[in-house]
Amino acid sequence: MAGLKTIFTGALDRIDSTPLEELGALRIELDNAYGERWFRYVQNRTSGTLAADSLVMLDGEAISAITAAANSTNTYALRASGSFVTDKMEVGDMLTVVDDAGAAGAAPEGEYSVITKVAALRVDFSPAISANLAVNDTITFIKRWSVIASAAEICARHCGAVMGALLTESYGWMQTKGIYRGANVVAAGTAIAEGARLVPGTAILVPRGAIAANANDGTDIAEVTIARALQSLASDTVRRKCIVDLQCE
Numbered sequence: 001m002a003g004l005k006t007i008f009t010g011a012l013d014r015i016d017s018t019p020l021e022e023l024g025a026l027r028i029e030l031d032n033a034y035g036e037r038w039f040r041y042v043q044n045r046t047s048g049t050l051a052a053d054s055l056v057m058l059d060g061e062a063i064s065a066i067t068a069a070a071n072s073t074n075t076y077a078l079r080a081s082g083s084f085v086t087d088k089m090e091v092g093d094m095l096t097v098v099d100d101a102g103a104a105g106a107a108p109e110g111e112y113s114v115i116t117k118v119a120a121l122r123v124d125f126s127p128a129i130s131a132n133l134a135v136n137d138t139i140t141f142i143k144r145w146s147v148i149a150s151a152a153e154i155c156a157r158h159c160g161a162v163m164g165a166l167l168t169e170s171y172g173w174m175q176t177k178g179i180y181r182g183a184n185v186v187a188a189g190t191a192i193a194e195g196a197r198l199v200p201g202t203a204i205l206v207p208r209g210a211i212a213a214n215a216n217d218g219t220d221i222a223e224v225t226i227a228r229a230l231q232s233l234a235s236d237t238v239r240r241k242c243i244v245d246l247q248c249e
Contacts (some may be wrong), residue, residue, distance in 0.1 A: 004028065012039060013052070013164035015172045019043070023092065023145040027173065035158065036176030038249065042147045043130040043171050045088045050149060050166040053184045053241065056174060057157040059146040063087050063136050065098070069121075073132035074108065076124040083120040087141070091115055094142040095125055101136035108133065111157065115141075149203040158200045158226055160248045176248040179230065182241035191235040192242060197225035205244065 005204050008027055009020045019041070021134075027039040034194040035192040045059065057203040062171050077095065108129035117124035123141075133139070147166075160174040161183050185192060186206040192198075208225055225246040 005072075010220055012173045012175075015164045015167060015170050017167075017170055019171045023170075023171075027194055032180075034179040036133065037180075038145055038176045039163070039173045040145065040176055041171065042145045042162075042166075042174050044148075044166040044168055045143065045146045046148050047168055049163050051184070051203070052163065052165045053180075053182055055150040055160055055161055055184065055200055055202070055205055056147040056159065057150045058159055059143045059148045060157060061140055061144045062089055062093065062146075063139075063141040065140060067101075068133040068135060068137045068139060070135050072135075074128045074130065074132045075126065075171060077139055078122050080121075082140075083116050084141075085120050086121050088143075089115060089123060090119050090143075091139055093144050095123070096140050096142070097129065098140050099138040101134050101138075106130040108137075127177065140142055150200045152201050152206070158248060160246060173205070175246055177246055180227075180244050180246050183227070183244045183246075185229075185233065185240050185242045185244075187240060188238055192229050192233040194229060194232040196229040197228040198229060198244060199225055204240075205242070 021041040023041055023043060025041040029037045050056055057198045068077050069080040073077045081197040089150045093115045094112060095115060097108045100106045107132050108131045111129040113125040113127055113129055115123050116126050154244050160176040161180055162172060164176045166172050186201060186204055192207055197208040203230045205227055226248050230245055233242055
């Protein structure tokens with residue numbers, strides 16, 4: 001990939017309280033042992049540690065619906081209560097206007113921008129949207145490359161396994177593609193066959209269940225896999241680590 005960064009400051013399992021790379025930065029490693037592996041630089045904004053080798057997914061919406069307060073403009077949004085700081089909004093996060101107060105699709109509905117400054121009741125953003133925010137226009141805020149523990153649901157938000165124990169408010173690498181040396185998998189009592197297709201569980205990978213005939217609409221968790229097992233695990237194996245081929249991007 002032309003122009004792709006190839007020199008990075010820290011080891012893959014390094015965790016830092018301030019970012020060493022741009023959030024979402026792509027890192028591709030190629031070696032004789034594992035072949036090509038892809039990684040993304042992410043942040044944990046949850047209140048707890050994300051365990052090393054655990055499956056994570058994008059946090060997505062930080063605030064699903066805030067209504068603009070009076071005196072908002074096309075370069076900043078005000079809220080009447082709550083706190084953008086408490087909600088952990090940060091510079092570089094995104095906002096989008098999802099509904100205009102008049103329910104007529106008027107501007108700036110459907111427009112988006114990037115946060116440049118955060119205060120308790122105000123966020124500034126750039127570029128400017130095409131019209132001032134009206135009172136009760138609805139805005140959604142989206143975290144950028146923030147991850148949380150995976151959930152047992154369809155796979156659209158699942159994005160990889162964290163390389164080190166990712167402390168709250170810290171930054172580090174997650175692997176998204178290629179051979180992962182020891183991903184956390186389903187608890188003892190369930191066997192995993194070599195070559196088994198794996199789907200998301202709660203911070204773990206689990207074997208794919210049965211798929212009904214012609215059930216191919218993408219809404220069942222079993223329909224889309226994000227990894228395959230490169231080894232087998234017996235149901236009584238205590239240490240639930242598995243070498244897998246991740247296929248998250």
